[in-house]
Amino acid sequence: MSEDVQSLAKRRGFIWQSAEIYGSMAGFYDYGAMGARLKRNWENVWLKYFMGLNDNYHLIDSTNILPEAALKASGHVDSFTDPLVECTKCGHAFRADQLIEEATSTAAEELSLEEIDAKVSEIGLACPKCKGPFGKAMFFNMMFPIEVGTKGTDRAYLRPETAQGAYLNFKRHFEIMRRKLPLGLAIIGKAYRNEIAPRQGVYRMREFIQAELQIFMDPETFSDELDLSEMDGKEILVQLVDMRGKKDVQSMPCRYLIEQYKLPDFYVYHMLKVQEFYLDIIKIPKNKFRFYEKSEKERAFYNRVHFDIEVDLSTLGGFRELAGLHYRGDYDLTKHQIGSKEKMEVSLDGRKLIPHVLELSFGVDRNVWALLDIHLVDERTGVLKLPPQLAPYTFAVFPLMKKDELIPLAKEIHNLLKDDYDVCYDQSGSIGKRYARMDEIGTPFCITVDFDGLTDDTVTLRDTDTTEQKRVKVDELERIARGLASGKLKFKDLN
Amino acid sequence: MSEDVQSLAKRRGFIWQSAEIYGSMAGFYDYGAMGARLKRNWENVWLKYFMGLNDNYHLIDSTNILPEAALKASGHVDSFTDPLVECTKCGHAFRADQLIEEATSTAAEELSLEEIDAKVSEIGLACPKCKGPFGKAMFFNMMFPIEVGTKGTDRAYLRPETAQGAYLNFKRHFEIMRRKLPLGLAIIGKAYRNEIAPRQGVYRMREFIQAELQIFMDPETFSDELDLSEMDGKEILVQLVDMRGKKDVQSMPCRYLIEQYKLPDFYVYHMLKVQEFYLDIIKIPKNKFRFYEKSEKERAFYNRVHFDIEVDLSTLGGFRELAGLHYRGDYDLTKHQIGSKEKMEVSLDGRKLIPHVLELSFGVDRNVWALLDIHLVDERTGVLKLPPQLAPYTFAVFPLMKKDELIPLAKEIHNLLKDDYDVCYDQSGSIGKRYARMDEIGTPFCITVDFDGLTDDTVTLRDTDTTEQKRVKVDELERIARGLASGKLKFKDLN
Numbered sequence: 001m002s003e004d005v006q007s008l009a010k011r012r013g014f015i016w017q018s019a020e021i022y023g024s025m026a027g028f029y030d031y032g033a034m035g036a037r038l039k040r041n042w043e044n045v046w047l048k049y050f051m052g053l054n055d056n057y058h059l060i061d062s063t064n065i066l067p068e069a070a071l072k073a074s075g076h077v078d079s080f081t082d083p084l085v086e087c088t089k090c091g092h093a094f095r096a097d098q099l100i101e102e103a104t105s106t107a108a109e110e111l112s113l114e115e116i117d118a119k120v121s122e123i124g125l126a127c128p129k130c131k132g133p134f135g136k137a138m139f140f141n142m143m144f145p146i147e148v149g150t151k152g153t154d155r156a157y158l159r160p161e162t163a164q165g166a167y168l169n170f171k172r173h174f175e176i177m178r179r180k181l182p183l184g185l186a187i188i189g190k191a192y193r194n195e196i197a198p199r200q201g202v203y204r205m206r207e208f209i210q211a212e213l214q215i216f217m218d219p220e221t222f223s224d225e226l227d228l229s230e231m232d233g234k235e236i237l238v239q240l241v242d243m244r245g246k247k248d249v250q251s252m253p254c255r256y257l258i259e260q261y262k263l264p265d266f267y268v269y270h271m272l273k274v275q276e277f278y279l280d281i282i283k284i285p286k287n288k289f290r291f292y293e294k295s296e297k298e299r300a301f302y303n304r305v306h307f308d309i310e311v312d313l314s315t316l317g318g319f320r321e322l323a324g325l326h327y328r329g330d331y332d333l334t335k336h337q338i339g340s341k342e343k344m345e346v347s348l349d350g351r352k353l354i355p356h357v358l359e360l361s362f363g364v365d366r367n368v369w370a371l372l373d374i375h376l377v378d379e380r381t382g383v384l385k386l387p388p389q390l391a392p393y394t395f396a397v398f399p400l401m402k403k404d405e406l407i408p409l410a411k412e413i414h415n416l417l418k419d420d421y422d423v424c425y426d427q428s429g430s431i432g433k434r435y436a437r438m439d440e441i442g443t444p445f446c447i448t449v450d451f452d453g454l455t456d457d458t459v460t461l462r463d464t465d466t467t468e469q470k471r472v473k474v475d476e477l478e479r480i481a482r483g484l485a486s487g488k489l490k491f492k493d494l495n
Numbered sequence: 496m497s498e499d500v501q502s503l504a505k506r507r508g509f510i511w512q513s514a515e516i517y518g519s520m521a522g523f524y525d526y527g528a529m530g531a532r533l534k535r536n537w538e539n540v541w542l543k544y545f546m547g548l549n550d551n552y553h554l555i556d557s558t559n560i561l562p563e564a565a566l567k568a569s570g571h572v573d574s575f576t577d578p579l580v581e582c583t584k585c586g587h588a589f590r591a592d593q594l595i596e597e598a599t600s601t602a603a604e605e606l607s608l609e610e611i612d613a614k615v616s617e618i619g620l621a622c623p624k625c626k627g628p629f630g631k632a633m634f635f636n637m638m639f640p641i642e643v644g645t646k647g648t649d650r651a652y653l654r655p656e657t658a659q660g661a662y663l664n665f666k667r668h669f670e671i672m673r674r675k676l677p678l679g680l681a682i683i684g685k686a687y688r689n690e691i692a693p694r695q696g697v698y699r700m701r702e703f704i705q706a707e708l709q710i711f712m713d714p715e716t717f718s719d720e721l722d723l724s725e726m727d728g729k730e731i732l733v734q735l736v737d738m739r740g741k742k743d744v745q746s747m748p749c750r751y752l753i754e755q756y757k758l759p760d761f762y763v764y765h766m767l768k769v770q771e772f773y774l775d776i777i778k779i780p781k782n783k784f785r786f787y788e789k790s791e792k793e794r795a796f797y798n799r800v801h802f803d804i805e806v807d808l809s810t811l812g813g814f815r816e817l818a819g820l821h822y823r824g825d826y827d828l829t830k831h832q833i834g835s836k837e838k839m840e841v842s843l844d845g846r847k848l849i850p851h852v853l854e855l856s857f858g859v860d861r862n863v864w865a866l867l868d869i870h871l872v873d874e875r876t877g878v879l880k881l882p883p884q885l886a887p888y889t890f891a892v893f894p895l896m897k898k899d900e901l902i903p904l905a906k907e908i909h910n911l912l913k914d915d916y917d918v919c920y921d922q923s924g925s926i927g928k929r930y931a932r933m934d935e936i937g938t939p940f941c942i943t944v945d946f947d948g949l950t951d952d953t954v955t956l957r958d959t960d961t962t963e964q965k966r967v968k969v970d971e972l973e974r975i976a977r978g979l980a981s982g983k984l985k986f987k988d989l990n
Contacts, residue, residue: 013671018558019663021835022565025649030664032671033553033680040554052913055920058528059535063513063702064559064685065639070517084645093645144560144641146653148701150579150588150691154520158641158653168514169525176508176527178923185528190559190685196645206643207558340516418547425550428673 005315006201008382009372012440014038015202015365027198027206029365034441037392037422039209039368042282043188045389046211049277050186050360054225056177057184057213062165064190065146068155070168073339074332080160081139083116084196085125089132095196096137099125110297113137142193158192163359165189166214167332170355174216174346181348181355182217182225188364202365203316209364216333216355218348222266231255236271238291238307249290267305267327270358274309274325282367283387284374288312290319302331313373322370323362330354375442385465386442388485393424393443395481398434400450402427409474410449413459416478421485439464445484445491447477463491470494500810501696503877504867507935509533510697510860522693522701524860529936532887532917534704534863537777538683540884541706544772545681545855549720551672552679552708557660559685560641563650565663568834569827575655576634578611579691580620584627590691591632594620605792608632637688653687658854660684661709662827665850669711669841676843676850677712677720683859697864698811704859711828711850713843717761726750731766733786733802744785762800762822765853769804769820777862778882779869783807785814797826808868817865818857825849870937880960881937883980888919888938890976893929895945897922904969905944908954911973916980934959940979940986942972958986965989 010016013032017024031039051057071077083096096116100108103123111119116137119125126133148154159165166185177183188211198204217225231254238252240261254272257263271291278284291307299306309323333344333354344354375385388394397414399406407427414425424443426434431448438446446462453459459477462469472480472494483489505511509530513523526534546552566572578591591611595603598618606614611632614620621628643649654660661680672678683706693699712720726749733747735756749767752758766786773779786802794801804818828839828849839849870880883889892909894901902922909920919938921929926943933941941957948954954972957964967975967989978984 010667011671013668016667018660019562019565021663021666021831021837022562022568025560025562025643025651027643028558028560030558030660031556032664032668033555036554036556039556048914059531060528061526061531061534063523063525065520065523065687065702067514067517067520070514073517086645091646140645144643146639146641148520148522148639148689150581150635150689151586156520165525168516169527171516172505172511173508173527176506192560194643194645207560336516342516419543 005372005376008376009035014372015368025206027195027204029202029205031368034392035368038371038386038390039364041390041392041422042368042371043211043364045281046277046362047186047188049281050213050273051184053273054182054184056180056182057186057215058173058177059186059188060166060169060173061189062162062169062187064158064192065148065156066159066164066168068157069339070164070336071143071157071160073335074164074167075335076143076157076160076164077141080143081141082196083111083113083137084140085116085120085134085137087127087130087132088135090127090130092127092129093140093196094128096120098197098199099128113139140194140196142195144192144194159190160193161191161361162187162189162210162212163214163332163361166212167336167357170214170216170333171342171344179346179348181346182215182222183355184213184215186211186213188212200316202369203320205365211362211364213360214332215358215360217266217358218351218353219264219266219356220351221348222356222358223264223269226266226269228265228269231265231269231272234272236268236275236291237286237289238271239293241293241295249287263305264327266358267325270325270360271307274323274360278309278311281387282371282390284311284370288374291325292319292321300326302328304329311370311374313370315369315373320366321363322366323360326359326361328357328359330356332357381439383439383464384442386444388444388487391442391444392422393438393441394421394445394485396424396426396434396438396443396446398425398431398446398448399427400431400448405451405454406449409454409459413447413449413474413477417481421481435462435467461491461494465491500867500871503871503935504530509867509936510863520701522690522699524697524700526863529887530863533866533881533885534859536885536887536917537863537866538706538859540776541772541857542681542683544776545708545768546679548768549677549679551675551677552681552710553668553672554681554683555661555664555668556684557657557664557682559654559687560643560651561654561659561663563652564834565659565831566638566652566655568830569659569662570830571638571652571655571659572636575638576636577691578606578608578632579635580611580615580629580632582622582625582627583630585622585625587622587624588635588691589623591615593692594623608634635689635691637690639687639689654685655688656686656856657682657684657705657707658709658827658856661707662831662852665709665711665828666837666839674841674843676841677710677717678850679708679710681706681708683707695811697860698815700860706857706859708855709827710853710855712761712853713846713848714759714761714851715846716843717851717853718759718764721761721764723760723764726760726764726767729767731763731770731786732781732784733766734788736788736790744782758800759822761853762820765820765855766802769818769855773804773806776882777866777885779806779865783869786820787814787816795821797823799824806865806869808865810864810868815861816858817861818855821854821856823852823854825851827852876934878934878959879937881939883939883982886937886939887917888933888936889916889940889980891919891921891929891933891938891941893920893926893941893943894922895926895943900946900949901944904949904954908942908944908969908972912976916976930957930962956986956989960986 014035018028018030085096097108144158146156235251294306305327308321310319337344399410508527512519513525580591592603639653641651730746789801800822803816805814832839894905
């Protein structure tokens with residue numbers, strides 16, 4: 001990770017290692033005041049967009065601690081593992097596939113333990129710490145176990161993904177929501193993985209935040225519920241498995257993905273929706289976005305179709321996964337039907353089925369990091385240009401100087417706006433420093449009360465993007481603020 | 496807990512036991528779609544109100560997993576315990592103080608282990624499960640330990656309170672926020688306690704949500720930052736320690752608490768703010784609210800002043816703690832200065848001090864439960880009357896019937912409102928059933944499109960509170976909705 005953006009994220013109050021006064025454990029991060037605002041705004045924008053796809057998509061909340069039986073059924077107790085090699089001399093443990101990838105520059109994620117052992121001896125891999133020889137590779141379960149109760153008889157785990165909470169609650173919600181499909185259950189919350197070697201800052205954390213939407217649906221009728229015509233003439237930025245040799249991302253018509261590549265139409269429809277979210281709302285530049293298809297070997301066996309959603313991040317050296325779109329079939333509910341002995345089958349119009357799941361899975365921390373990476377337009381000046389809906393503050397209100405004449409109107413404007421928008425009020429220090437501070441945290445608009453304005457009831461409105469200033473009437477501020485905050489009004493279109 | 500409200504909370508999509516298809520572990524609850532909305536709204540209202548107290552109060556986010564060193568320093572590793580007695584025959588464990596309280600109807604929370612053993616033998620307490628005799632009482636640490644890394648060498652715990660995250664981050668925020676006091680750091684998030692005997696549903700959970708604001712301040716100058724005149728003529732509903740005999744809550748002038756009871760003026764100021772939050776925003780009836788003072792023996796030794804905030808809940812049999820206001824002095828930062836060897840002292844106007852902490856601590860789940868308890872106005876009809884800002888949906892939009900003529904306008908109104916408010920659109924089933932459903936989840940206002948309205952551009956607006964209906968112009972809906980949602984316009988004042 002770029003040290004520059006990392007130190008800048010720390011200095012400006014966005015994100016840094018947890019419990020740093022105690023030296024921090026690897027893979028744990030806290031959000032400062034600016035980061036917490038940015039994260040909450042990202043979550044709100046995500047919620048509004050994806051819950052808006054269907055009236056029957058709902059946010060729920062479920063526990064971080066799950067009983068062993070549930071995670072046994074889901075397969076996590078037995079198979080949620082990474083390969084580990086331990087130095088026989090100093091005892092240090094490493095993620096075997098990562099060591100091999102670094103040493104050989106070829107993908108090793110899918111190697112079996114035997115293949116790893118063979119590779120280690122073939123390339124003569126030794127402990128990076130002490131040069132000692134490695135023992136045999138083994139699988140390490142990444143879940144954190146928890147002992148519930150005084151005797152630890154209730155074995156449990158911290159959830160490795162939020163998705164399970166939605167599967168466990170599907171049946172009850174299906175009843176509450178009057179037995180209709182599609183039914184979407186979204187969870188935004190923590191997930192935990194005891195990574196063998198957490199690296200790259202917020203990209204691979206041991207405690208992280210997910211925003212996941214599980215759409216429970218009937219694959220035979222799901223498309224009828226969607227306005228497929230929205231795909232007409234639209235293209236998706238993809239890198240398919242059969243394009244792996246080429247470097248370029250292709251812009252491919254939706255229809256072509258459906259007809260030529262045999263992707264389900266509902267899947268491509270959701271690719272388009274995810275792409276619109278990133279390009280139109282999060283404002284990721286088109287050339288930095290792609291869907292990256294996972295091969296049959298790379299994807300989990302239950303995923304019938306699996307594309308990662310990747311963004312090109314300069315701080316992480318290229319395209320990196322921020323989200324995934326997974327057509328999981330009926331794998332999850334079937335597994336829980338077997339494990340819990342509760343019937344997951346539903347009846348719809350005389351048909352019986354175990355609903356299929358289309359999962360939209362987003363790493364919140366990675367997405368927040370991407371905002372800092374992408375929208376830090378100038379590393380030298382440190383100016384951050386965030387979309388108004390995402391910025392920690394949409395507006396800042398300043399009296400030009402800390403003078404008794406200017407403060408009342410500035411406070412009045414602050415009060416006028418603060419119920420509806422994120423507004424920062426600041427009266428200390430030079431106006432130049434205050435502008436610079438807002439540039440640094442990505443506040444798109446600053447409103448300054450000066451002496452001229454007191455006589456003609458105007459204030460200056462400054463656009464961070466261009467540093468241009470315009471004089472606007474105080475009694476028009478509310479209307480202008482609404483337009484700018486929603487993005488419906490552009491600064492350049494102000495008279 | 497009242498079984499009625501509990502089953503109703505489940506049936507209507509508010510809250511139920513986690514992982515219920517696997518039989519659930521005691522003390523774990525999930526929020527359904529309606530509960531998640533209610534909770535998120537409560538959090539947003541809390542944030543807006545308490546962050547609004549000072550421009551230097553900020554929401555942050557910190558990890559659930561904390562290193563042992565931090566919790567050793569805070570005192571939790573050694574002292575965050577409950578007394579436990581175990582049956583020597585069947586091996587069942589119980590919380591000793593609770594057993595004694597139930598058997599004797601007197602408080603036992605503060606008994607030492609020796610006192611517990613004496614009491615157990617004095618009253619002849621036997622195992623409620625098998626009548627076997629108890630062994631000696633012992634302390635049980637309520638934190639969940641976590642082993643981080645492949646060898647478990649990094650010992651950690653799930654945080655037992657969100658507060659520690661604010662203390663650990665104080666120093667960095669103090670620098671980022673330009674070295675000003677008061678500085679407020681708020682965290683809304685999960686906390687975990689391995690309760691020996693979780694009971695009373697959501698009231699005592701093993702995984703729960705806290706909303707805590709830690710105000711770091713200089714006790715000598717904090718009051719200068721507050722508008723103390725707001726307390727003039729205002730009274731606080733209290734039950735002080737010296738009123739324990741009497742049943743009635745007293746309404747006591749703020750000045751009297753400061754002058755007669757020697758409470759710090761900044762403390763009483765925040766009592767008033769908390770009281771306003773509950774009475775004016777959450778709409779708790781005055782006769783169901785009180786501050787309950789904890790005696791020196793009942794409160795943690797580091798709390799210089801400690802009142803619980805209690806609400807009278809019919810489902811829990813009386814006044815129960817929903818929040819606490821704790822003047823913790825410089826205990827926390829001093830402990831972390833010793834533990835981390837990082838200097839927590841700050842310099843302000845030539846004075847050096849370790850900032851004091853005033854903590855506003857709220858149990859989110861308890862508060863959400865209280866909303867269901869208090870606002871369920873009629874258990875027979877099941878009508879829930881939630882304030883517009885808190886209700887899962889503020890508005891519902893219905894076409895009177897599922898007719899092609901009515902649906903377009905209904906959808907248009909839904910689109911008009913849904914960006915700014917929580918709006919439910921529903922077109923299936925009889926209008927009576929749809930009203931009843933909204934009554935059940937506390938939707939304050941329903942908007943219905945009927946045939947008359949198509950000719951004169953009106954809709955009916957129904958007030959859940961009174962079931963009264965009024966006809967309003969479609970082009971006035973946006974203005975009316977804004978007024979009703981904010982509470983500035985009352986339904987009865989509509990012409």
